[in-house]
Amino acid sequence: xxxxxxxxxxxxxxxxxxxxxxxxxxxxxxxxxxxxxxxxxxxxxxxxxxxxxxxxxxxxxxxxxxxxxxxxxxxxxxxxxxxxxxxxxxxxxxxxxxxxxxxxxxxxxxxxxxxxxxxxxxxxxxxxxxxxxxxxxxxxxxxxxxxxxxxxxxxxxxxxxxxxxxxxxxxxxxxxxxxxxxxxxxxxxxxxxxxxxxxxxxxxxxxxxxxxxxxxxxxxxxxxxxxxxxxxxxxxxxxxxxxxxxxxxxxxxxxxxxxxxxxxxxxxxxxx
Numbered sequence: 001x002x003x004x005x006x007x008x009x010x011x012x013x014x015x016x017x018x019x020x021x022x023x024x025x026x027x028x029x030x031x032x033x034x035x036x037x038x039x040x041x042x043x044x045x046x047x048x049x050x051x052x053x054x055x056x057x058x059x060x061x062x063x064x065x066x067x068x069x070x071x072x073x074x075x076x077x078x079x080x081x082x083x084x085x086x087x088x089x090x091x092x093x094x095x096x097x098x099x100x101x102x103x104x105x106x107x108x109x110x111x112x113x114x115x116x117x118x119x120x121x122x123x124x125x126x127x128x129x130x131x132x133x134x135x136x137x138x139x140x141x142x143x144x145x146x147x148x149x150x151x152x153x154x155x156x157x158x159x160x161x162x163x164x165x166x167x168x169x170x171x172x173x174x175x176x177x178x179x180x181x182x183x184x185x186x187x188x189x190x191x192x193x194x195x196x197x198x199x200x201x202x203x204x205x206x207x208x209x210x211x212x213x214x215x216x217x218x219x220x221x222x223x224x225x226x227x228x229x230x231x232x233x234x235x236x237x238x239x240x241x242x243x244x245x246x247x248x249x250x251x252x253x254x255x256x257x258x259x260x261x262x263x264x265x266x267x268x269x270x271x272x
Contacts, residue, residue, distance in 0.1 A: 195263035
């Protein structure tokens with residue numbers, strides 16, 4: 001991981017170094033996003049400002065520059081070495097379209113220190129106090145009618161009893177058990193470099209598609225089915241332990257999460 005090589009790669013991608021790094025001692029590089037307005041691609045080079053040597057991996061993320069010129073981090077920072085630097089930059093650029101946008105001022109949203117996803121421009125401070133309080137008073141007449149209905153006891157319907165001589169009983173009738181469907185092994189070919197999202201399935205049907213809120217890049221796929229992913233964006237609230245991590249699962253499960261490959265055509269099929 002040479003310093004000269006890393007600097008040359010960043011320069012070839014159009015990045016320029018910052019004069020200061022308020023949060024650390026490494027050199028920060030950035031440039032404008034190729035398509036998104038007010039969005040910058042930021043790279044922590046991992047090169048020490050004083051020593052001029054590589055002190056760690058390079059970190060890549062996207063930041064939104066708001067009205068007050070403050071930079072808001074809108075994607076999770078991904079760390080990589082020289083070999084995966086260009087690919088990680090491209091993946092972060094692609095993740096921009098999955099970041100939520102404020103419906104009032106169209107600015108990108110970010111996760112605040114409180115954990116809430118809010119507008120980068122903090123535009124709610126301008127109109128938040130102007131909303132009229134909703135009228136929550138209920139008509140007293142409706143309340144009285146509802147109370148009367150609740151207090152009135154309902155009469156039970158008389159049950160008709162069939163005489164014993166007219167009753168019929170099934171002879172040696174055993175309850176039929178529903179044939180249980182045999183579970184099958186379902187698999188898909190997940191490859192390193194794939195741009196992936198997440199699908200929720202229930203009894204082999206897709207019940208939720210997280211394409212617009214979860215995005216990741218496959219870093220490694222082993223022969224044993226284990227898949228390692230760098231998740232670049234997750235605004236769905238889905239916890240990390242529910243994220244998929246294998247290229248196989250059993251059919252007929254009540255609820256399960258699997259990968260959805262976005263960068264190429266990839267289908268889930270029964271394993272032979």
